[in-house]
Structure formats: structure tokens, C-alpha cells
Amino acid sequence: MSADVIRLADLKIGSPRGPRRPAKGGCSAAACGAPAKPEDVPAATWAKIQDHPCFAEEAHHYFARMHVAVAPACNMQCNYCNRRYDCANESRPGVVSERLTPDEAARKVIAVANEVPQLAVLGIAGPGDGAYDWARTKATFERVHAELPDLKLCLSTNGLALPERVDELKEMNVAHVTVTINMVDPAVGAAIYPWIFYQGRRRTGLEAARILHERQMESLERLAAADILVKVNSVLIPGINEAHMADVHAAVTARGAFLHNIMPLISAPEHGTAFGLEGRRGPTAAELQEAQASCGGGARLMRHCRQCRADAVGMLGEDRGQEFTLDQLPDEVSFDPTERDAYRAWVEVERADRREAAAAADAEAGTAGATAAAPPLRVAVCTKGGGRINAHFGKTEEFQIYDVDADGVRFVAPRRIDTYCVGGRGDEKVMAAIKDALADVQMILCERIGKRPRRELAVAGIAAVDAFPLAYIETAIAAVYARTGRADGTAGA
Ligand code: CLF
Ligand code: SF4
DSSP states (O other), rough: OOHHHHHHHHSOOOOSSSSSEOOOOOEEEEEEEEEHGGGSSOHHHHHHHHTTTTTGGGGGGTTTEEBOOOOOOHHHHOOTTOOTOOOOSSTTTTTOOOOOOOOHHHHHHHHHHHHHHHHHEEEEOOOOOTSSSSSHHHHHHHHHHHHHHTTTEEEOOOOOTOOOGGHHHHHHHHTEEEEEEOOOOHHHHHTSSSSEEEETTEHHHHHHHHHHHHHHHHHHHHHHHTEEEEEEEEETTTTGGEEEEEEEHHHHHHHHSEEEEEEEEEGGHHHHHHHHTEEEEEHHHHHHHHHHSSOOSSEEEOOOOOOOOTOOOSTTTTTGGGGOOOSSSSSSSSOOOOHHHHOOOOOOOHHHHHHHHHHHHHHHHHHHHHHOOOOOOEEEEEBBBBBOOBBBBBGGGGGEEEEEEETTEEEEEEEEOOEEEEETOOHHHHHHHHHHHHTOEEEEOOSSSOOHHHHHHHHHTTTTEEOOOTOOOHHHHHHHHHHHHOOOOOOTT
């Protein structure tokens, strides 16, 4: 292990935040999620995704994205969307983003790039549809590209207006596009989309869903032909498309989609959406995992999505958007690459060190599973970023869930919680919620934990382990897994 934490502090750039990392060898790419290391994909593909936090799971430990809300017009209605809020296809429902002109957006991007050296991607993800509200989208991408040519440009769209934009996206060097596809059967689509606006008029029912489906499939084919990497987002809607997800997965994979992100419906009556008002619930964690499991192969499954805001700024799982509102931006700003260059040099060293440690961890887990018949283990990790166990239990806002067995250590999903420790005291209601959220977990790995929460968790059958402060996550998980296989069962305590 290197002294990278110290080097990061020396750079005065703060600690990377956000979710943890994934799967190492021993399982198929589809089972493992988004690519985690260069060997998972061809070299040219890795070059495209290595600093995109959504397309490469490893990258989300080190790189940030930001969104700008510049394209408010939309050409359809989804039953999980209320137009007073952001586009729910890529963003957290029920929030309102700050709308910007292309010039304001470019100014904001430069200001963020100066303050957030992890910034690697600019996304346009609503509210509205960027391919439909094309003039504003295009103007924003062009202005930003002129100032920051190495920033990746990323578009998220419903796909209806996309086929005619693919050539321009290619010319503008947009290498990553997300299309939200919730169905490949118009009968299913008719329950999700009350209308679309296409070729100058409103269409409804089966006709609307059929046109949307055909346009989405055409979009995928054109994007693949243009060598633009495609992620497909699917909103999992209980009672409507959960049994249909495998068909969606097969259809998008056949048309070259690189990554498939199955997102839970977020639905609340106060959001004022059709689904929220009719009381349709979102899926449980188990239902989400079941839908992911039904998509046995083909396109990789993204598991580290955070359903960001449409004006989110920062690492996935954090949002620094409030630090960069329009009223706080300088009137004129120019980009200074000094901190970003230093950060990227640090990331190169850290990544290499971490890959080595993770490979060793998988080997250790494999040995433990093979020689000691250790049962699979599900672990919740407390971390502030960098792929290390570096957060106190009481301050954790999001657990990273991992599975480990003889095949190695695999990232499963993030789980958000309220922080247990507020004002120096533990909150019993939060503890009850944490126990519920971790009902399928056998162990928590954290930098530190107090005696009282440790005891309470133990009563619920969850061992809290703080024996690996600042260790790489995979290394620590493999070590505790190896111990579970020992006859004395001292499980890392
Ligand atoms: Fe933004 Fe989307 Fe591009 Fe990422 S988000 S436009 S691909 S840069 Fe990422 Fe956020 Fe999930 Fe989207 S975590 S909601 S998948
Ligand atoms: Fe809302 Fe986005 Fe659907 Fe348009 S495409 S209705 S903005 S969720």
C-alpha cells in the first residue's frame, strides 16, 4: 500500500468522494457491472471510459461529473415525470434545477473545473430533452468544448429526436450518450407514456409507444455505427415492466449498447406525477436485484448510479451544486489547469497501486473459499472515497455493499441512510433504519465505531469491524473473508 492519502493532502485538492469500486476477476463482465480495469474492454474503449465516472466503475472513485440544465423543452410525457421538476429519466425526481443559457453554462463549467480537479465529464440530462431542445444543447457543448477540449461531453435523452442528431454528435466529439428505454413492447409502453409529440402532432396510446420504440432502436443502431458509446437507462416500474426487463436488455444489447442501468422508480404523491398520484410504488432492493439478475448476459449492468440531479456537481453520490449557483459565479473566468494536472498525475499512481492490491485481495478470497469452504459474505463499507475504508460508522451517509466469495470481491450497490451520529449522540430511530437497510448484511467495515452502536449491531447479527482503517476496501474484505473460513471463526474482529 502506498502513502497516497498523504500525497493527496499535499495537493490540497481534498479527498475524492463517492461510491466504491467493484468487481475484480472471477465473474463475468455482465455479472460484475461496469468495467473496472483496462483488461475488461478493448484498449480503445478503455481510453474512452477510463475517466468517465458512469461508464467505468473504477473511474467513479476518482472522477467527477457535472450537469447543466440548459434544454428545458420536452417532446413527450412519461408517467413518472412532473414537468415542474427535472427530467426523471436521468435525474432524481422532485427537484428543480437552475436553468442556464449556454453562455452561463460555459461560465459555470469553467468555474467548477477550477475548483474541482476531479471534473472529467459535462452532462446534459434534463430537465427536458437535450436532443429535442437541440439548439441550446449544441450551443452549450460547442462553447464548453472551445474552452475545455479534454472535458468529456455526455448527453442523456429519451431517444425520440435522437436519430437525426447522431451525425452532429459525432462531429462535436460527443462520445457518450444515454438513451432511456423502458420497454420494447408498445403494449408495455402505452402504460408508461400517455403521449409523444412527433412530426408536428401529438400521438397517444399504442401508436405513440410504437413510434417511440422504433425511434429508440434506430437511435441505438445509428450510435453504434458512429462508434459512440451508449448507456441505456431503464426505469424499473413495479407492475408494468419488471418482467419485461430481460427483453429490454436483450434488445439493447443486440443493438450495441455498452452499459445498461436499471434504475428504481422514485415515486411520491407530492411529486405530482401520474404514477405518484395513483400510488404506484418504487421497487424494493430485492426486486431491483431480481430484475438485474434476469438480464443474464450481454451489455454490462451499471450498479453504481446515484440518480443525480440535473444540475449535480461533483463525485457521484455527492452534490456540490449549491457552491456554484449562478449568483456565485464570477462575471469572467478562465481555466487554470494546474490543480487538475496534479490530480490526474496522482490518480495514475493510486490506480496502479489499488489494482495491484485488489488482485491480491481476490487471490486471497479465492484461496479462502477453496481451502476453507468459507460461506459467501455480504459486507457494508463506510468510506469517503478513494476506494479506502476511511469513514466513521456514525458519520456515514451511504454504505457501499460488497459480496465476497471464492470468486473474489464484487460491488453490489450503494445504500443511502441518515447519519447515525448527530451532535455527538447516536439516534436510535436511525439505528433501527440502518438495521433494516442492512438486514441482508453480515458485517460492517468502518474506520471507527463506538461501543454502543457496535453492541446494537451485534444483537442484530451484524459484526462491526474497525480493524482496517484506511485500507483498500477489497484488501480488507478479502482479509475478513479469509478469517471467516478459519475453524475458530474469528471473523476479522
Ligand atoms: Fe451525467 Fe448521465 Fe452522463 Fe453520467 S449521470 S448524463 S451518464 S455524466 Fe451517472 Fe448520475 Fe446515474 Fe446518470 S450516476 S444518474 S448514470
Ligand atoms: Fe419528463 Fe424526461 Fe420524460 Fe420528458 S423525457 S417527460 S422531461 S422524464
